[in-house]
Amino acid sequence: MTDAPVRIGLAGYGFGGRYFHAPLLASTPDCEFLGVVTTSPERRKQIAGELGRPAYDSLQELARAGAEAVAISTPAATHIPLAQEALRLGLAVVCDKPFALDAASARETTELAERLGVPLTVYQNRRWDSDFLTLRRLVAEGALGTLTRFESRFERFQPEPGPPAAGGGTLLDFGSHLVDQALVLSGPVERVYAEMRSRDGGEGSEVGLDEDVFVALTHRSGARSHLSGSWRQGAPGPRFRATGTTGTYVVDGVDGQEALLVAGASPASEGERWGIEPEQRWGQVLRGDHAEPAPSARGAWDLFYPAFAAALRGTRPLPVDPWDAVTTATVLDAARTSATTGEVVRLP
Template sequence: MTTTQMPPVRAGLVGYGFGGRYFHAPLLGAAAEIDFLGVVTTSPERRALVAEDAPGRAAFASLEELKDAGAEAVAISTPAATHSGLTDRALELGLAVVCDKPFALDADAARRSVELAERAGLALSPYQNRRWDSDFLTVRRLVAEGALGELVRFESRFERLAPGSGPGAAGGGTLLDFGSHLVDQALVLLGPAVSVYAEWRLRENGLDDDVFMAVTHANGARSHLSGSWSQGAPGPRFRVTGTTGSYVNDTLMDGQEDLLLAAHTPASLGPAWGAEPPERWGRVHRGDAGRPVPTENGAWDTFYPAFARAVRGLGQVPVDPRAAIASMAVLDAARRSATEGVVVGIG
């Protein structure tokens, strides 16, 4: 039993590419509330990686085989175009589902999955783990404390220099890949969007990169969101402007990804998980050089325990699946805006 005295949720993982191997498997394995049964993959190379990373961990050939092994839930981390089909099939099998971003390729597909889960009475949650980034948690804390006054602009960037890298066709392009997180964070912070203007650059393979979105929210605030895999001078991760001050964090990204890539887990690091050193802290400015603000610990490790409790009926899913519909509506509008060069209304 876990500390909540509930039986662990028997769960599996579909897919063992970069996301499944580094972002899901370690966190599933570290959660006391999860009994991690194994991975669904038919690739011999990825089955070998599963065995190398966790000797004895099972590999399954299908969702049906995973279900027959006693699974109650599944996390899906596969190419973007397969997300909706796998989510819907898992729900039809009676499995609770976590689906990685992008949750779907458009808002209509997201809505179909959400309504299917509601009819079945099953827990469904988009994997918006970056709601628990250390820097974003810090932004939310400052806003809750009123340290910035009333927010008027949220500038957020996922920018990297990785020529020839970035999401391929399987990832759906930078708008869906980075944009899913950027838009989700903006909606969490500032509420519903009413319009968007977007720009992008098409790469040689026809997929988008260097994405910029100017989102207007119902409360009048604006989000400026940028995503790129070909930016040699990444801008500040956040510049959040309010009526009494601004918060700036120049750190390129939250450090939890690097910890997972270095084979650390919440179980191995304990309380040190997600901690950011002072040199990575942001600053609050009021027309001056600013004062450093301690960064909250990142908390990706809270997602799967919360999801397991939701499966057991002991709480809400960590991310409301209807938030994915709202995010996809913004991304659908951004796609049209970037293509046609117009401002597109939402809702």
């Protein structure tokens, strides 16, 4: 074992790589950020100008440069091939969501990582959203009683161009986060029902790419999760409405960490201010006519890569168990089946 920073590279420099991974890697003392794997001339210019780090032609070249790990943030359809290639090269993997296009591929890759003895985790950064951490605190404290219904939304009004093809559609893109949070909060799922609308083939659109989804989960605990993802919602609902036997937590808007990163801020530049939500963005706990503010926990995306580095050094578990991502993919497969057949799908 060693205390040296983990030598890590990034594969992909699109929106996710550029804004969700590179600034966090560069801000983590526990990681030595080597550079980015890309063959795009445009991306290489951005990397040189924005990061001052080298670009690599392939995962093999990154490995030869001494990398121990790679974060994969490329189009959804390439995640599994790249993750498997990296694992076979001996590179520990952080794979962006959606981990896989289907549960079988997710399971195959997780089993491969176990056979090879190479660490694999999935970048479920929304587990460290301010609002979700706040909700988990309220549930743990008993402030809502027993949780009975969890309503969660990623809704936007951006009908054109709609969901990016790189994300694989709204069910995979938004749904990966929505389902993961529901599973963390309420545990295993028994039944899945879903509705889904796809692109209509209008100008600039991609036919068949789902842009509006609703997924209803019945958990073994008895709790129910109602999850919505949309790119055509002109009146987005609350981010969360979590109802328990003694109260309901409601919060609007979305966690502010994404906006900070897109604006050029980072944990390194913000220091202790990182992830702090202003009071006007706090949610409330409501009990009929009585409402009280629920102070927001600090958003903590900056904890993911230190946790990953610690896992590679053997001092703590991986930040996200890859089998959790297999379970999420299984639920998403069931949702797709339900949306196609109109029937409730029962899981083993």
